[in-house]
Amino acid sequence: MNRISVRLADWIKDNSDIRHIRDAVFVAEQHIPPELEFDAEDPQAVHFLALEGDYPIGTARLLADGTIGRISVLKDWRGLKVGDALMHAVIAEAQARDLKQQTLSAQVHATPFYERLGFKVVSEEFLEAGIPHVEMVRESCDLA
Template sequence: MNKIRVRLADWQKDNADIRRIREAVFIAEQNVPPELEWDADDNTAVHFLAMEGDYAIGTARLLPDGHIGRVSVLKDWRGLKVGDALMQAVIVEAQNRDLKQQMLSAQVHATPFYERLGFKVVSEEFLEAGIPHVDMVRESRELA
């Protein structure tokens, strides 16, 4: 396996890769209706791609208000720290944009992953696209 790297993505230029990953993970695997997966926020979000060589294997997005979403890694690359690399890149970008707080809605099964990254559960469980979720928040550490 090559070293995984994460880069900023361009919604227009990298659209095919972003769509391929999110369609495989959310629409095909998790049965999220396509009309819920694609939204107007994609146009204003900062997008990220995790790459192995020239092949995109994961994606995430950061909204201007600090919401992180659509974190997804293709099945064959899960368990290889791709999600960690993606989230670290998103958190660094959020901090570079002076977003003091990062927020996300996590699938309940993924809460331990996000807790390792400093997120805390701040809501009761709720259904989103038929999948149990909780809201989570991470406060940026002030640099001394």
């Protein structure tokens, strides 16, 4: 396997790669309707692409208010620390933008992953697109 890298993505230029990953993970695997997966926040968001060599394998986005979302890694690359690489890049970008607090809506099964990155559960469990989630928050002073 080549080295995994993460770079800032351009919503227009990298749109097909971002859509391919999010379609595979959220729409095909998790049966989230495409109209819920892609929204009006996408064009203004800061997007990230994880790559193995030149091949896009993961994506995430950061909103202007510090909300992190749409974190997704293609199935064949899970368990290889791609999610860690994506999240470290997103957190670093949030801090560079002086976003002192990062928030996300985590699928319940993924909460231990986010807790390792300094996020804390701040809500009761709720359903989002039919999947159990919790809200999580990370302060910039927390370890990444």
